[in-house]
């Protein structure tokens with residue numbers, strides 16, 4: 615793929631996933647218009663500005679999800695837009711405002727900016743496995759969950775699954791809005807994301823995507839369930855880590871006594887048909903730990 619001469623926008627560009635996206639897009643030759651909330655905060659921009667190709671082809675824009683029109687200049691002139699910006703937050707004192715509204719209204723705000731400049735052909739929305747399978751339907755180990763398995767907003771609301779609710783409403787609204795405006799859309803639905811961090815000073819609070827991995831390698835007791843970054847073999851993840859890093863303070867026990875069976879499978883067909891070859895879990899775990907070590911976030 616050659617991005618030479620093409621311009622794309624990445625929203626929430628300083629984030630864990632988006633930083634890698636910007637890096638890869640620059641490597642492919644794209645010009646990247648990257649949005650962050652605070653362009654004057656070096657924590658959010660210095661790792662992006664240091665990327666290969668950034669000097670020539672990276673432009674930083676200030677934009678905030680609920681500021682109407684604040685993405686206009688960033689998406690103007692773009693061939694495609696990658697919308698990743700969204701709070702990664704499971705709970706809050708005001709979940710409607712802090713989680714649901716930001717995800718849904720923020721997505722529509724970005725998309726309205728896209729619709730103002732017709733040359734935008736495609737919007738890639740970073741959705742989540744949170745928008746899939748939280749619908750109360752019966753799950754069993756032989757069920758294959760794929761893109762037909764949308765989460766049900768009413769179920770999420772009743773179950774107080776605010777992050778799932780926000781991601782589901784945002785993806786649903788994006789499909790509708792972009793279809794009405796004849797813009798091509800792709801939704802990406804990752805499970806739990808692990809891997810090395812590009813940010814030199816990553817945010818480490820309850821909204822950080824890095825916290826689940828940091829908690830794991832810092833010995834915090836975690837629920838013993840199947841995480842979606844891995845299939846059935848993820849029961850082995852702590853063992854793999856221990857083998858590679860014998861000095862890590864891994865949890866000795868889980869919050870439950872008995873390991874639960876993976877209760878469904880996730881279809882990889884779509885991604886594989888696009889030529890995605892998955893990085894083996896062992897490599898992801900190793901690279902994650904190495905990256906945390908480099909940043910002095912853990913001793914291993």
Ligand SMILES: NC(=O)c1ccc[n+]([C@@H]2O[C@H](COP(=O)([O-])OP(=O)(O)OC[C@H]3O[C@@H](n4cnc5c(N)ncnc54)[C@H](OP(=O)(O)O)[C@@H]3O)[C@@H](O)[C@H]2O)c1
Pocket residue numbers: 625626627628629630631632649650651652658677678679680698699700701702716740741742743781803804805806807808821822823
């Ligand atoms: N990490 C995972 O395991 C995972 C799994 C599935 C899906 N996802 C999805 O992937 C996307 C990126 O997540 P991530 O893991 O990379 O999280 P992250 O590192 O926390 O990045 C989230 C980004 O959203 C931006 N953002 C948050 N609130 C905003 C607001 N009010 N206005 C503008 N920007 C705002 C942040 O911008 P600033 O830097 O300017 O604060 C940040 O760059 C999200 O849509 C998330 O739901 C993540």
